[in-house]
Amino acid sequence: xKAARAWRRLRRDPLFWIGGTLxxxxxxxxxxxxxxxxxxxxxxxxxxxxxxxxAPNERYLLGTDENGYDVWSRLLHGARASLLTGLCAVxxxxxxxxxxxxxxxxxxxxxxxLLMRATDVMLAFPSVLLAIAIAAAAGRGxxxxxxxxxxxxxxxxxxxxxxxxxxxxRHEDWVTACRATGLSATRTLMRHVLPNCLAPILVxxxxxxxxxxxxxxxxxxxxxGPPATEPEWGxxxxxGAKYMREKEQWILVPPGLxxxxxxxxxxxxxxxxxxxxxxRVTR
Amino acid sequence: MSxxxxxxxxxxxxxxxxxxxxxxxxxxxxxxLPDPSVARLGQHATKENVAAFRARKGLDDPFLVRxxxxxxxxxxxxxxEDIVRDDGSTVGEGIRARFPATFELALAAMLxxxxxxxxxxxxxxxxxxxxxxxxxxxxxxxxxxxxxxxLGFMASLLFAVKLEWLPHPDWSLRVIAxxxxxxxxxxxxxxxxxxxxxxxxxxGRALAHLALPALVLSTIPLAVVTRMTRATMLEExxxxxxxxxxxxxxxxxxVVTRHALRNALIPIVTVxxxxxxxxxxxxxxxxxxxxWPGLGRYVAEAVRSGNGPVVVAGVFTFAATFVVVNLLVDxxxxxxxxxxxxxxx
Numbered sequence: 001x002k003a004a005r006a007w008r009r010l011r012r013d014p015l016f017w018i019g020g021t022l023x024x025x026x027x028x029x030x031x032x033x034x035x036x037x038x039x040x041x042x043x044x045x046x047x048x049x050x051x052x053x054x055a056p057n058e059r060y061l062l063g064t065d066e067n068g069y070d071v072w073s074r075l076l077h078g079a080r081a082s083l084l085t086g087l088c089a090v091x092x093x094x095x096x097x098x099x100x101x102x103x104x105x106x107x108x109x110x111x112x113x114l115l116m117r118a119t120d121v122m123l124a125f126p127s128v129l130l131a132i133a134i135a136a137a138a139g140r141g142x143x144x145x146x147x148x149x150x151x152x153x154x155x156x157x158x159x160x161x162x163x164x165x166x167x168x169x170r171h172e173d174w175v176t177a178c179r180a181t182g183l184s185a186t187r188t189l190m191r192h193v194l195p196n197c198l199a200p201i202l203v204x205x206x207x208x209x210x211x212x213x214x215x216x217x218x219x220x221x222x223x224x225g226p227p228a229t230e231p232e233w234g235x236x237x238x239x240g241a242k243y244m245r246e247k248e249q250w251i252l253v254p255p256g257l258x259x260x261x262x263x264x265x266x267x268x269x270x271x272x273x274x275x276x277x278x279x280r281v282t283r
Numbered sequence: 284m285s286x287x288x289x290x291x292x293x294x295x296x297x298x299x300x301x302x303x304x305x306x307x308x309x310x311x312x313x314x315x316l317p318d319p320s321v322a323r324l325g326q327h328a329t330k331e332n333v334a335a336f337r338a339r340k341g342l343d344d345p346f347l348v349r350x351x352x353x354x355x356x357x358x359x360x361x362x363x364e365d366i367v368r369d370d371g372s373t374v375g376e377g378i379r380a381r382f383p384a385t386f387e388l389a390l391a392a393m394l395x396x397x398x399x400x401x402x403x404x405x406x407x408x409x410x411x412x413x414x415x416x417x418x419x420x421x422x423x424x425x426x427x428x429x430x431x432x433x434l435g436f437m438a439s440l441l442f443a444v445k446l447e448w449l450p451h452p453d454w455s456l457r458v459i460a461x462x463x464x465x466x467x468x469x470x471x472x473x474x475x476x477x478x479x480x481x482x483x484x485x486x487g488r489a490l491a492h493l494a495l496p497a498l499v500l501s502t503i504p505l506a507v508v509t510r511m512t513r514a515t516m517l518e519e520x521x522x523x524x525x526x527x528x529x530x531x532x533x534x535x536x537x538v539v540t541r542h543a544l545r546n547a548l549i550p551i552v553t554v555x556x557x558x559x560x561x562x563x564x565x566x567x568x569x570x571x572x573x574x575w576p577g578l579g580r581y582v583a584e585a586v587r588s589g590n591g592p593v594v595v596a597g598v599f600t601f602a603a604t605f606v607v608v609n610l611l612v613d614x615x616x617x618x619x620x621x622x623x624x625x626x627x628x
Contacts, residue, residue, distance in 0.1 A: 121304050124602045128564030129582065133598055136586040137315030210428065217430050218568050222583055237433055249440070256433035264428035271424075 006199075009276040016276075019268025026262045029079035037073035041231040044068040056250050063250040065239050067228075075254050077231035082213050082262060085146050089212040090205050092151030097158025098194075098201065104159065105166030106189050112163070119156035127153040131215055135224035143232070146216040146225050153215070154208050161204050165197035199277040203270055210266030217259050233259050291614050298610050302603055306357060309599040310350045316591035322367045340366045353595070362596040367588070374596045378578060382600065383471040384454055385570065385577035389562050391474075391497035396504040397555060401544070404512025404551075408520060409539055419509060427506035431565050435499045435572035442495060452492045452573045459492065460485040496573045503565040504558035511554045515547040522546075549616050556612035560605045 010016050029036075038061060039045040046054060046068035056063040062071035104115040122130070131149040138145045169175060170193070178188040219225055220234030228235060233255040240251035320328070320336045328336075337343050341352070356363040362374035403419035410416055443451040456463060459473045460482065468476050474493060477485035519525065520543050528538045567579035574580070582597035 117304075120301070121308050123560070124301070124305050124606055125308070125598065126560045126562075126564030126567075126601050126605065128561075128567055129598050129601055132567065132583065132586055133312050133316070133594060136317070136594065137312060214428070214430060218432060221430075221432055221568070222571065223587060234430075237430075237436075241436065252433075252436060256430060256437070259433065260425070260429040263430075264425060267424060267428055 006276040010272060013272045013275060015268045016272035019265045019270075019272060022261050022265025023269055026079050026083060026258075026265065029076050030083050033073075033076040033080055037070070037076045039070035039073045041070070041073040041077040042229045045070050045073075053251060062254055065236070065251045066242070067239070071236075071251060071254060074231040074236055075233075075258060078233040078236060078255065078258065079262075081143055081226070081230070081232040082216070082259070085143055085150065085216040086209040086213040086262075086266070088147040089151035089154065089216070090208045092147060093154035093158050093208060094201070094205060097155045098162050100155075101159035101162030102166050102189060102194060105163035106170065106185070106193070108167075115159065116163070119159050122153075122156040128215060128218060131219055132222065132224065135219050142226050143230075146219055149219060149224075150212045150215045154212065157208070158201070158204060161200050162194075162197060165200055166193055169193045169196055203274040203277065206266055206270035206273055210263040210270065213259065213266070214263045290617050294610055294613055298606055301606055303354065305602045305606065306354055306599055307350060309595050309602065310353050312595055312598070313349070313591060316594055317589035319367050319589070319591045322589040322591075323369055340364075342366075357596070357599060363592065365590075366592060367590040374592050377581060377593060378596055378600055380471060381576060381578045381581045383473070384575060385563075385566055385579055387472060387474050388493065388496055388500060388570070388575060388577060389559070389566055391493050392500035392562060393504065393555070393559070395497055395501040396508050396558075399501070400505050400508025401512050401551070404509045405516055405539060405544060407509070407513040408516030411517065416513075420513075423506035423509040426502035429502065430568075431499060431503060432568040432572045434502060435496070435569055438495055438499055439573070449495055450491055452495050452575065454492055454575055454577075459489050496569050496575055499572075500562065500565055500569045503561050504555065507558055508551065508555055511551050512547065515550050516543055519543040519547045549620060552612055552616055556609045559608045563601045563605060 033041075038059075044067060045060075046064055050068070053066045054060055054064045054068075060070055060072065062075065064070055065074075100115055104112040131153050134149040134152055135145050138148055166189075175188060175193060178192050179185075183192075216225070217234035217237070220232050221238045223238065225235055226232050228239060236255040237252065240255070320333045320340075320342065324332055324336060341349065344352075352363065356375070360375050360379065362378065365372050365374045365377065400423075403423065407416035407419050439451060442449045454473065456468055456473065460468060460477060463485075467480075470476050474486070474489040477489055516539075520539070522543075525538060525543055528542050529535070533542075563579070566577060567583050569575065570577045570580040571583055578597055578600060582594055582601075585591075585593035585597065
């Protein structure tokens with residue numbers, strides 16, 4: 001019933017369609033990276049006699065970078081890395097944040113106080129810096145470093161949201177009814193209260209994917225992500241940065257646009273979901 | 284007034300334990316970061332040399348002892364000896380030398396974001412669902428989605444290289460105030476000190492060099508400030524006192540700016556304060572793009588060179604700044620809004 005009403009609102013929202021299209025495009029890029037790319041993404045593909053960086057031509061759709069790697073193929077494969085990072089980071093934040101937030105909101109008291117002070121402290125760190133420190137601690141190396149760094153930073157956001165929703169639900173009549181029928185506290189929480197808090201979690205998760213992709217690109221650009229051979233958008237920008245003042249901008253423009261479009265897509269989608277799921281939001 | 288002062292004191296007292304916990308959290312990063320003895324002695328140092336170095340610098344003391352030392356050193360803003368450089372300099376010297384550049388950059392970015400965000404958000408609330416509203420919202424959203432470091436490249440390419448409207452940012456004394464005497468600008472606040480000296484040439488140069496990085500960095504808080512302003516203003520404009528003001532014939536601009544906006548300011552200011560964290564984090568990326576001699580780039584470089592103590596001290600400085608800014612925000616609106624004083628006790 002609620003879902004049907006939300007869908008009716010969502011359907012009429014142009015921002016939902018724009019965001020959805022952008023996200024779908026990136027998903028397609030990631031899924032079809034193999035067939036669509038013209039060259040291997042992780043090694044030198046220029047022929048002998050070609051001087052890298054090669055400008056875009058019929059052989060290299062978006063040209064090559066200074067190592068002779070094909071930009072178009074790297075761009076397609078980079079979509080995989082970005083989506084993987086964004087989705088896994090949010091998955092990590094959900095996995096840790098939802099149970100902790102639920103316990104804090106449900107039990108209250110000392111557990112709640114301790115957990116909330118912990119989120120206070122975590123939120124006092126600028127998230128990029130915290131992520132940098134975690135990435136540095138985890139050692140440079142892979143996409144998983146990025147997932148860990150970016151995911152941990154989002155944990156307190158989910159804790160707070162879930163806690164607030166659970167606290168609001170705790171004193172509702174239907175929760176009392178659940179308890180009165182003899183359901184255990186755990187079962188009431190898991191089967192009835194948490195599913196009711198799904199809407200705000202969904203919104204936060206969608207927006208979280210966008211911000212995770214953005215932060216991960218920043219870390220990768222600082223050199224804390226995967227090695228240079230791996231196709232990753234932030235890393236491609238780092239390579240391209242050397243050509244900032246010269247004319248070889250085909251190296252620098254595509255990955256930046258790709259990151260911006262992906263993040264914008266998830267942000268629009270999250271906003272549209274929020275507007276559809278929460279009737280109080282006026283837009 | 285005494286109630287307000289009491290509140291200020293209470294808030295400041297709460298900040299002390301919070302800062303202690305923050306320092307503990309920062310310091311807890313230490314064992315995770317690369318061993319500073321490697322950065323100092325190199326990969327191939329013998330075990331004996333490493334052990335002797337660690338013993339000399341107290342790196343093997345118990346955790347609580349080292350944390351206590353960190354808190355003591357942080358309180359004096361010296362942050363102890365820079366054991367990676369190992370030339371008698373302290374970590375605090377490096378941090379104090381770079382903090383002003385970050386402070387001025389962040390302040391300028393925040394001012395731009397607040398002014399643009401207030402105007403765009405208020406316009407959006409006064410004319411909801413019209414063209415100006417849509418443009419402002421889309422602009423803010425796109426700004427929040429573009430990677431700030433890439434935006435930095437593109438903006439400097441366009442404005443500094445192609446159009447040559449602005450200089451390529453170079454935040455050094457030699458460029459901003461070439462004829463400064465020895466001892467001038469010892470504070471390293473290039474913009475604020477040139478303002479205080481009323482050196483108009485230096486002020487102009489400082490503003491020109493600050494413009495690009497500050498505009499780029501301002502895109503991070505801009506979206507949030509715009510949306511918060513729009514949402515609160517929409518709410519306030521629907522209230523009875525606004526109808527009353529209109530009914531008694533107050534001109535619409537006055538109703539919007541003097542009545543509704545003033546009441547909407549509190550949530551806006553709160554959100555703005557909380558955005559300082561994101562802003563300072565974004566400063567790391569922006570400073571790296573523009574080779575800005577600030578704290579963010581210093582910390583990023585320390586991460587790369589494996590200078591753990593500088594990373595810990597730098598992260599703590601950022602986090603402490605965030606805590607202090609939000610303390611000031613809390614205090615500011617209790618002083619500004621008489622209604623909050625009653626509840627503040």
